[in-house]
Amino acid sequence: MARLRKALDLIYLGSGIVASLFLIAILALIVIQMLARWTGEVFPGAPDYAGYCMAGASFFAFAHALHRGAHIRVSILLNSVSATTRRALEIWCFGIGTAISWYVTWYSVRFVYWSWKFNDVSQGQDASPLWIPQSSMVIGMAVLAIAMTDHLLHVVFSGGHRITVDAVDQETGD
Numbered sequence: 001m002a003r004l005r006k007a008l009d010l011i012y013l014g015s016g017i018v019a020s021l022f023l024i025a026i027l028a029l030i031v032i033q034m035l036a037r038w039t040g041e042v043f044p045g046a047p048d049y050a051g052y053c054m055a056g057a058s059f060f061a062f063a064h065a066l067h068r069g070a071h072i073r074v075s076i077l078l079n080s081v082s083a084t085t086r087r088a089l090e091i092w093c094f095g096i097g098t099a100i101s102w103y104v105t106w107y108s109v110r111f112v113y114w115s116w117k118f119n120d121v122s123q124g125q126d127a128s129p130l131w132i133p134q135s136s137m138v139i140g141m142a143v144l145a146i147a148m149t150d151h152l153l154h155v156v157f158s159g160g161h162r163i164t165v166d167a168v169d170q171e172t173g174d
Helices: 002-038 046-068 075-079 083-117 131-158
Strands: none
Touching: 002 046, 002 131, 046 131, 075 083, 083 131
């Protein structure tokens, strides 16, 4: 189990690293587009590529953010109830989140498959095959679904979540 835990933590970290690389790609695309505009050149499809990178950054960041406690949680409510009620609420929340994330993953796979099957291309000047940027959504959602399942199972079997406590949760107001 220790190797599985280490592998999952590595996957979540890798997902965050890929998300940061997408953000760097957005920066590079913006700078290249600015340089092209200043020199009178045209960079066709730059806004489309930046949009694809933004989607990739968002979806790859989901699991990493969940694991690091960066998602919004109703900690005020969770901290004010008994341990038994808190566990039940966390199981319910992670259960709903797990179901939704696997549902979105399933339909994202189908969405990308049909984009590939019909050779769907973007409407911009670049005319890129859409299954390529859409694949980042599928991979990111699959990692999020794995993370949600991981946290759900941890709450069910150990009684507590594995989410790293965010600095905001540590504030006591004293």
